[in-house]
Amino acid sequence: MGTKRISFKTNFILTTVFVIGVGFLLLAASHSVGDYWVRIITLMAIYSIMAISYTLVNGVTGIFSLGHAGFIAVGAYTAALLTLPIQQKTMSFFIAPLIWPLNSIQMGFFPATIIAGLVAAFAAFLVGYPSLRVTGDYFAIATLAFAEIIRIVIQNSYSITNGSLGLKGIPPYTNIWWAWGWLLVTIIVIGSLKFSSYGRALRAMSEDTVAAGAMGINVFKHQLMSFVVSGFFAGIGGALYAHWLTTIDPRPTSLGIMLTFFVLIMIVIGGLGSISGAVLGAIFFAFAAQWLRIVESPMNFFGITIPGIPGMSMLIFATVFILIMLFWRRGIMGKDELSWQYIYDHFAKKAGDQD
């Protein structure tokens, strides 16, 4: 049982080296793999932010929300409305003009992102405050209903969101550095939260709310806090997404329940409750969505053409999803984190097995 504990100093140095290493990798990638893959790599970071913020609620805190897409949508719309050039706004809003003061505001990407996060966090507070009074699957349904309400309101508010016409011409600010930079911030903040006294309280609640209450934890307040923090980063993710795609609309397939399902797939693959798992799940999802094009397009094996099967990639994702839930419920990481300690323990165990 001689597992050594890695000291804080070693940990810090290794992590710094790792972050710088990833930075160099990204730098190299942005110059060599071409714009298409750079876009996908950027998308990976955006998905990761959405997944981490989702896993904070669904995994770490153990309350099952189905309303994540609602907060992403709030963040996306807020940021987009703040950065859209005024001229573009007047052109886009041809059904009903944009209301004051949004019609005369244009600001930089960074403040817009922060405001998007704050507005999404506020939305999360408004949704969480009533919803958290119910538990379990009722909570899931209540948040799903709230997310749909958010989407429908966006769809019908022509003078604020341009309704079903959506927004276009959003400046393409999101690049690999913004996305991965925000991902780093997200990991640091939510990681720091998870491994603080508050994080312990959240994890305790996820196991047993009654026992946690008996240990003096204000369950409602902590759940709400986790929900609001999650909402903030979902909003950031939404803002990055809007400026990555440059156009957003309130269709169910773009910022609706489908998006929540996708993020759910990511965190189930990665392991509910693990930040590093969420990142791995998101990277896997973004990559596999491209890679699975192979099964959908016709294949040519030495002159024999196998017709592609449309819709196959989603079926594969769904199958993987169910198989994980049935046979491998911890996913890649379970609730653990990919820390140096984890890696060390892993290898120490391997070495031990060989002895």
Add this chain to the structure above:
Amino acid sequence: MKKALLLISIALLMVSVMFGAESVKIGVAFPMTGGIAAFGQMTLNGVKVAQSLYPTVLGKKIELIVADNRSDKTEAANVVSRLIDYNHVVAIIGEIASSHSLAGGSIAEKKHVPMLSPASTNPLVTQGKHYVFRACFIDPFQGHVAAVFAHNYLKAKTAVVFTDVVQDYSVGLANFFIKDFTAMGGKVYREFYQSGDQDFSAQLTDALGKHPDVIYVPGYYPEIALMARQARQLGYTGPFLAGDGAEAPELVKIGGDAVNGVYYTSHFNADAPFTKIGKEFVAKYKEMYKESPSALAALGFDAYLLLRNAIQRANSTNPEKIAEALRNTKHFEGATGYITIDKYGNTIKSAVVNVVKNGKFTYVTTINP
């Protein structure tokens, strides 16, 4: 063994390089799966007909690279990026749905590669863009055509307009119809629904209380078919008027007898093509697919030809030059009529009005811009 493999791979590489040198790559970004896969499939059929009729340009073979956007907006942007960056296409025929064209268009714009949408009718798609074009007319024009038709042909005084609040397409058409129809002295009442709705009895009960001369439903065929059925059940016998979203064989399949008397504005009618090339297209299409082409197929056909024509006039496969040539398209003879592209990338061309008669799409009239 290893050597043999190496040799084969080198040979393959050389073949592909040679082949690459001989061909002009054009990307096709359509939804082939997901919610609007049917549209992608129809349009692609038209593109393929065009390719089989005119397979070369500037003495080189035209190679189509089809990429599926899965009816998903994120993927719509990804495939355009993929086509430009990974497949090195010189131009893109693409994106059917307007929201997808908006997502893909911004990538094409950034990369200075011309993108020609066959069927995105939302005015925002080309707005402010230099490299995004379309082969179809835009929503305001279609709304205008419908208003003119309702007023002059149907002699309607009162219209009820059903808007699909979820579809920008429907909102656009409805608004421009209302603007023009009231300007002509008509009276308009509004009702609302959304895609995926299946029960319109509440709105219809309300609408029929207004005794309309025409019901304008600029939506998509599933809802139009259901609405027509329910309206007939509620006793409405008058005409319906719709946009090109009504045009699909399923309209008749779902709607049955109830959709007889549904007029719709469209780009094309296979029974009455009024250009020479249109006739050629219909013949070839029937030969290849054993059925009549849809308007989307005709638009796909025209998109391919417009692009080929632009490459010929540019006498180059340089994307910048192709875009420049596209912008100068004047009175080009396509299957859907004579097409002129204005400086905004939009087309100026005539619209047709068809009607469902005994379960068949029948030509009624042509309305010029």
Add this chain to the structure above:
Amino acid sequence: MSHLAQNLINGTLLGGLYALIAIGYTMVYGILRLINFAHGDILMWGVYFALYMVIALSMPWWLGFIVGIVLAGLLGFSVEKVAYRPLRNAPRISALITAIGISFFLESLAVVVFGGIPKSFNIYPKFFNKIVIFNHLRIQMLTFFILGVTFVLLFGVLWLLYRTKTGTAMRAIATDIPTTSLMGANVDNIISLTFIIGSMLAATSGIMWAMRYPQVQPYMGFVPGLKAFIAAVIGGIGSVPGAVVGGFILGMTEILVVGFFPNLAGYRDVFAYVILIVLLMFRPTGIFTVYSEQKV
């Protein structure tokens, strides 16, 4: 006046369809405490089964419908057996996530097997489209058929639950699984039976849905499923009569709101969700209280 009456008839019709789906939801929830997200998708598969029985195997329409309904029952049975049974003792959240996964899977599979393009469902006799004019009200024959079937099935289910041994066992399991199994009832069989009945009811509703709105597509089950769940919550989840009442309340509300405030049509779904949320906040047990959840 006739405007109101017409809307009331339309509302009853929609409500009846919701009610049939909600019964399946409420029965499964009552027994397993599981929101069976896949319920709406089983409905969709039932409709496709019926369609293909009639089109591909050229069965008469009524036989096709019955076979479709039976096959949907089998599908519900297999879903429970393959996906839910192994998770019966797992945390409830895992079961819920799996249910979402199953829903996603059944939809994706339908896209691959049947294609994503809506298919028309014109396989029933024209007789149902006939219209009876009654004092300015126009009522489709289908309306009588749907209402008739709904009420017959509803009373059938109530009879099964309250007048048969199996039904007693079902209600017993709903309160306490371990005790019931001690008392000699085969819990697995009874849970399977619940899924079969629920799925068959959903398929019946789905087929009637397709008769009224004659098109079939892979995502057709999602919205009715969600609405039916809301109906079940309104009525008090776990209560079969509650589900029926909830279904009628919801159907009626939706039709009346759109009928009298046409401008709010865009917000129609919001009403259902707001009803749901308000109810969850203030009376989570619904109209017919069946179970209280406190257990420490």
Add this chain to the structure above:
Amino acid sequence: MIKINNKKDERKDVLRLENLTIKFGGLTAVDSFNGYLKEGELIGLIGPNGAGKTTIFNMITGIYAPTYGTVTFNGIDITGMKPYVITHLGIARTFQNIRLFSDMTVLENVLVAEHSWLQNYKARKILHKHEPEKFPRPHWKPWFWSAVLKTPDYLKMERHMKDYAYELLKAVDLDKFAHLKASALPYGPQRKLEIARALATRPYLLLLDEPAAGMNPQETQELAEFVQDVRKKFSVTILLIEHDMKFVMKICERIYVLDYGKIIAHGVPEEIQNNKRVIEAYLGDESYV
């Protein structure tokens, strides 16, 4: 006829339960329970299965709100307060079926209970009103942000919490398992850990729900010593529910006997042992052997 030792007790009341009644639907689970705990006492609450013992615990700790009656703790009426506030005020408990946070380590289990140190603001406010001299006005700190930003303040607090947690674990002899998952512990140590976790909230009053359940006689013996030890070391008042009569008779100063939600006897162990009604109530119950 209930016999009560009427000797005058000068110690102050830690807990006083008056007419405590709860009804579930038509069923009265606990009927007018009256009882008290003096400072430093170790009191037993016994009765056959389903007599309503755990329900009383749940009412004291705020999990159930009583239908009638009041719970007074240190002179404060805590009836109907939220469980976490009651814990902050100084009542901690264990559970009949061990409810450890099994996915977390032994150390983390204790640290979770110390989390309330950061934010028992509400409880302090209540206490402040009652005993201003004992609880000076609390300084509110944005602990949440400190925790996320890892300010020196927070790190100091965290170190302090860890030190105390180790101290507690040492006291229950579990410090060597600090980094093991709680679920990996054997049964007996899990019981002990649950007590240590309850102690980490720094209670005045400790409620133990069947601490000896599932233990063999030797373990029970050890536990009896351990409980007495805890009372002395942490100067807490203890109320415990137990089935094992020998255990209760041995360590408790007074005993309440409950049957069908009603008190049927109350007194010192000797009195209870010879009470006819208690014997009657326990006759059919196998656990009384």
